[in-house]
Amino acid sequence: xxxxxxxxxxxxxxxxxxxxxxxxxxxxxxxxxxxxxxxxxxxxxxxxxxxxxxxxxxxxxxxxxxxxxxxxxxxxxxxxxxxxxxxxxxxxxxxxxxxxxxxxxxxxxxxxxxxxxxxxxxxxxxxxxxxxxxxxxxxxxxxxxxxxxxxxxxxxxxxxxxxx
Amino acid sequence: xxxxxxxxxxxxxxxxxxxxxxxxxxxxxxxxxxxxxxxxxxxxxxxxxxxxxxxxxxxxxxxxxxxxxxxxxxxxxxxxxxxxxxxxxxxxxxxxxxxxxxxxxxxxxxxxxxxxxxxxxxxxxxxxxxxxxxxxxxxxxxxxxxxxxxxxxxxxxxxxxxxxxxxxxxxxxxxxxxxxxxxxxxxxxxxxxxxxxxxxxxxxxxxxxxxxxxxxxxxxxxxxxxxxxxxxxxxxxxxxxxxxxxxxxxxxxxxxxxxxxxxxxxxxxxxxxxxxxxxxxxxxx
Ligand SMILES: Cc1cc2nc3c(=O)[nH]c(=O)nc-3n(C[C@H](O)[C@H](O)[C@H](O)COP(=O)(O)OP(=O)(O)OC[C@H]3O[C@@H](n4cnc5c(N)ncnc54)[C@H](O)[C@@H]3O)c2cc1C
Ligand code: FES
Ligand code: FES
Numbered sequence: 001x002x003x004x005x006x007x008x009x010x011x012x013x014x015x016x017x018x019x020x021x022x023x024x025x026x027x028x029x030x031x032x033x034x035x036x037x038x039x040x041x042x043x044x045x046x047x048x049x050x051x052x053x054x055x056x057x058x059x060x061x062x063x064x065x066x067x068x069x070x071x072x073x074x075x076x077x078x079x080x081x082x083x084x085x086x087x088x089x090x091x092x093x094x095x096x097x098x099x100x101x102x103x104x105x106x107x108x109x110x111x112x113x114x115x116x117x118x119x120x121x122x123x124x125x126x127x128x129x130x131x132x133x134x135x136x137x138x139x140x141x142x143x144x145x146x147x148x149x150x151x152x153x154x155x156x157x158x159x160x161x162x163x164x
Numbered sequence: 165x166x167x168x169x170x171x172x173x174x175x176x177x178x179x180x181x182x183x184x185x186x187x188x189x190x191x192x193x194x195x196x197x198x199x200x201x202x203x204x205x206x207x208x209x210x211x212x213x214x215x216x217x218x219x220x221x222x223x224x225x226x227x228x229x230x231x232x233x234x235x236x237x238x239x240x241x242x243x244x245x246x247x248x249x250x251x252x253x254x255x256x257x258x259x260x261x262x263x264x265x266x267x268x269x270x271x272x273x274x275x276x277x278x279x280x281x282x283x284x285x286x287x288x289x290x291x292x293x294x295x296x297x298x299x300x301x302x303x304x305x306x307x308x309x310x311x312x313x314x315x316x317x318x319x320x321x322x323x324x325x326x327x328x329x330x331x332x333x334x335x336x337x338x339x340x341x342x343x344x345x346x347x348x349x350x351x352x353x354x355x356x357x358x359x360x361x362x363x364x365x366x367x368x369x370x371x372x373x374x375x376x377x378x379x380x381x382x383x384x385x386x387x388x389x390x391x392x393x394x395x396x397x398x399x400x401x402x403x404x405x406x407x408x409x410x411x412x413x414x415x416x417x418x419x420x421x422x423x424x425x426x427x428x429x430x431x432x433x434x435x436x437x438x439x440x441x442x443x444x445x446x447x448x449x
Binding site: 001003017018019021040041042043045048054055056057059060061062063064065067068108111126127129130131132 | 167168169170171172196198199200202203204206207208210213216217219221222245268269270271272274275356357358
């Protein structure tokens with residue numbers, strides 16, 4: 001089946017089976033290997049991408065569902081200034097060990113901070129609850145997102161709390 | 165490798181015609197809504213996708229939530245995230261927003277649909293107990309006709325429903341809760357996120373002069389299908405909530421449900437937790 005993809009703004013028609021998982025399209029047909037594959041059943045979140053503004057497990061999206069939708073992978077996310085701030089905070093607090101979960105973690109952190117400028121620790125844990133990490137114990141990942149939220153608010157000229 | 169056809173219809177009529185023609189030509193169709201269940205089962209198992217894949221995620225007509233007289237109509241294609249955020253549902257059927265918000269993870273809720281949860285017909289489906297207490301009626305459409313079926317008659321067994329190969333589930337109609345109606349949904353699971361429930365309770369009742377009337381209780385994960393807990397309902401209906409009544413809950417639960425032992429939990433734990441949840445709900449209302 002011929003399907004039109006828009007991944008990170010690159011539009012391309014690919015002839016593939018309709019049920020091919022989007023994660024494989026991204027990695028094989030687009031050569032973008034930042035999106036990782038852990039479980040292929042929606043449990044680990046390593047394959048998280050943003051589709052039409054929302055995080056999804058790309059292993060559970062059949063190629064046919066992606067037609068005409070806007071997809072952003074971890075590579076495409078780098079064009080946004082927020083991503084650099086999130087990345088810096090992950091590095092600063094040592095939130096990365098083996099790194100396999102990190103592209104997915106950054107995708108979910110970005111989506112969370114877009115929706116909620118001042119997330120509580122609980123909200124961060126909920127926002128990242130679809131992303132598993134075997135290494136870090138999550139503590140530093142949560143710290144990194146808290147740090148990113150603070151830095152983003154500074155740049156945007158004022159903390160929401162102070163505005164009230 | 166067999167060639168699997170893919171369809172992405174942009175309106176309901178087109179989708180129903182594809183189903184009709186495929187059925188006539190003896191081609192089996194795998195319907196995909198959010199794909200969270202279909203893909204998890206079909207990854208690495210090509211034959212699961214049958215002869216063709218019909219993606220219904222672009223059908224705007226089945227993605228709306230609206231009121232209709234004293235009922236609420238929910239499109240089968242509404243996602244769990246959409247339901248969890250709906251102000252209309254929060255105000256008039258809050259049990260559904262509560263049940264939707266415990267499902268899977270943010271990623272799963274962004275894609276998984278209410279229609280998919282119903283058609284899966286799993287006894288662990290988190291949306292189902294709430295739909296039972298809200299007297300949900302399902303609209304099934306084919307190219308030639310529409311029919312309406314109460315959810316209880318739709319689900320026949322684990323994974324089994326009465327849907328026909330040329331039909332789509334299009335809409336779910338539920339009661340709008342009255343001002344003094346009280347509902348709650350509780351489930352036990354190993355973790356808060358990404359965990360399938362071990363047992364769950366949906367509760368509905370009206371508070372009237374210190375007692376509960378119109379009590380409806382549905383239990384998940386404690387039988388092959390969702391169970392309407394008539395013994396528990398009878399025990400609670402119109403009675404004062406006191407220690408004496410609460411003490412009788414475990415035996416009413418025993419009479420209502422038929423839990424099994426499996427890898428997620430044991431019979432004893434499942435019915436025990438149902439009793440604990442019911443007592444908690446009664447104490448809190
Ligand atoms: C990691 C993970 C976690 C999960 N956690 C939970 C959880 O906590 N609680 C829970 O209840 N479920 C959970 N699920 C199961 C699943 O996500 C839900 O049941 C979801 O609601 C299914 O919806 P869907 O749109 O993705 O269904 P799909 O996978 O698209 O479809 C499911 C089935 O329904 C059929 N179907 C779908 N829509 C229609 C329609 N309109 N008409 C006719 N047939 C239709 C399909 O053909 C298929 O047989 C989880 C799944 C995964 C992978
Ligand atoms: S690979 Fe998609 S969630 Fe694990
Ligand atoms: S850093 Fe290794 S899985 Fe998260």
